[in-house]
Amino acid sequence: MQVMKWSVIALAVAAGSTQMAVASSQSESKGFLEESTFNIFNRILYHNRDFRNGASNTSGTGDNGYYEEAGLGIRLLAESGFTQGTVGVGVDAHSLSSIKLDSGRGRYGSGQFDKTDSGRGDDTQTEVGGAIKFRISDTVLKYGNQMTGSPVFSTDDSRILPEVATGTLLTSNEIEGLELTAGRFTALSSQRSSDRDTFGLKSANIVGASYSFNDNFSGAIHASDVEDYFKKTYVNLNYNLPLADDQALNFDFNGYRTRGDGQEIDGDVDNNIWSLAAAYSIGGHKFTLGHQRSSGDAGYDYGIDGGGTIWLNNSVQYSDFNAEDETSWQARYDLNMATYGVPGLSFMTRYTTGTDINARDKNGVLLDSNAKEHELDIEAKYVIQEGAAKDLSFRVRNAIYRTNSDNGPDVNDFRLIVEYPLSVL
Structure with missing residues (x-):
């Protein structure tokens, strides 16, 4: 059966190169300048993280046991179209600037600014x-500085500026519903640094495929090899079951398998972790129940491959619930107020709890074989729908995190985020 499936795909690729093929993105190119865009994205982030156990539990941040900072991030993003012809050529460019609005030596550490x-x-x-x-045709090869969104190499965008990777990425959409990716990255800058390579990344090679079987069912498999750290495999299955005009049931499965490789700079990272979420939506309401389970010799490790490389249901505002041998559950409720005549306003709350954690110190010594953690998140967001300030958004995020483990502090995490995207060209 598998041989037949890939034979069909091979025939489709061959057909795509014949004169009878349907029009491709490149054949419909309007030109380098004609399809160029220039956007300005502004983000203000006020971030307060209060370590409830005091200054001794701040992990090197916030001399007074908390940190509190506000910053403005300004992104200038220019993307050209492609030149016409068989091979289209284009360029992308960006400028990322941060401006400190509020901070202090005793309150530094939110990850928004470099340290003087x-x-x-x-x-x-x-x-x-x-x-x-x-x-x-419908295949793009991109080399240089870029933001990425692969499940095995994903740049983080949780502060005022995003991480930026340097490397090559190939993305192919020659067959309808099938996307193939392959890439090699050799540097990664953090969200708070203008360095080309903050983390000392040697190389990260990635491949992946995602396929939409129909409008309601899709799957993906991705793999990576991060030199002297680990090799990863990621799988995803997503199924949406429409029940009525305004009702649906969705199931989403995500899983990672990580194995140490080479020098194993991060130590023993052998881990299997997966999450399964079921969401029922009716009108403007959505109810989600999620389960996540980690097993192996360590917790799920990521970061050198991008701070966003954790596509799991129970990775929430503060904790990822990805510790060694951890089992976690999540209950979540979303409300879209457009149903009640207030478009642009939405609310979310979720409670996540994790148990059976093997908590270790930085030397790997086991501190607790039955550690627990839990987190309550509450969010509200409003997006202006029309007028001169259209798309200006305000978002409030609040997390209350508690643990019984000596391996981490109790935390109250509060964020106010204002975003304003502008399309200039």
């Missing part, structure tokens, strides 16, 4: 970068 010699956050920082891209 005096222990304070930098007042301003700017990072510029670009990439060249080529397109044949």
Whole structure:
């Protein structure tokens, strides 16, 4: 059966190169300048994280047992179209700037700014970068600085500026419903640094495939090899079951398998982790129940492959619930107020609890074989729908995190996020 399936795909690829093939993205290119875009994205983030156990549990941040900072991130994003012809050529460029609005030596540590010699956050920082891209038919090859969204190499965007990777990414959509990716990255800058490579990444090779079997069922498999750290495999299955005009049931499965490789710079990282979420939506309401389970010799490890490389249901505002041998459950409720005549306003709350954790110190010594953690998140967001301030959004996020383990502190985490995207061209 598998041989037949891939034979059909091979025939489809061959058909795509014949004159009878349907029009591709490149054949319909309008030109380098004609399809160019220029966008400005502004984000203000106020972040307060209070370590309830005091300054001794701040993990090197916030001399007074908490940190409190506010910053403005300004992103200038220019993307050209592709030149016409068999092989289209284009360029992307960006400028990322941060401006410190509020911080202090005793309150530093939210990950928004680089640290000065005096222990304070930098007042301003700017990072510029670009990439060249080529397109044949519906296949794009991009080399240079870029933000990525692969389950096995995903740049983080949880602060005022995103991480930026340097490398090559190939994305092919030649067959309807099938997307193939392959890439190699050799540097990764953090969200608070303008360095080209903050983490000392040697190389990360990735491949992946995602396929939509129909409008309601899709699957994906991705793999990565991060030199001297680990090898990962990721799988996803997503099924949506429409029940009525305004009702649906969705099932989402995500899983990672990680095995140490080479020098194993992060130590023993052998881990299997998966999550399964079931969501029932009716009108403007959605109820979600999620289960996540980790097993192996360590917790799920990520970061050198991008701070966003944890596509799991129970990775929430503060905790990822990804510790060694941890089992966690989540109950979540979403409300879209457009149903009640207030478009743009939404609310979310969720409670996640994890048990059976093997908590260890930084030397790997077992501190507790039955550690527990739980987190309550409450969010509200409003997006202006029309007028001069259209798409301006305000978002409040609050997390209350508690644990019985000596391996981490209790935390109250509060964030106010204001975002304003502008399309100039």
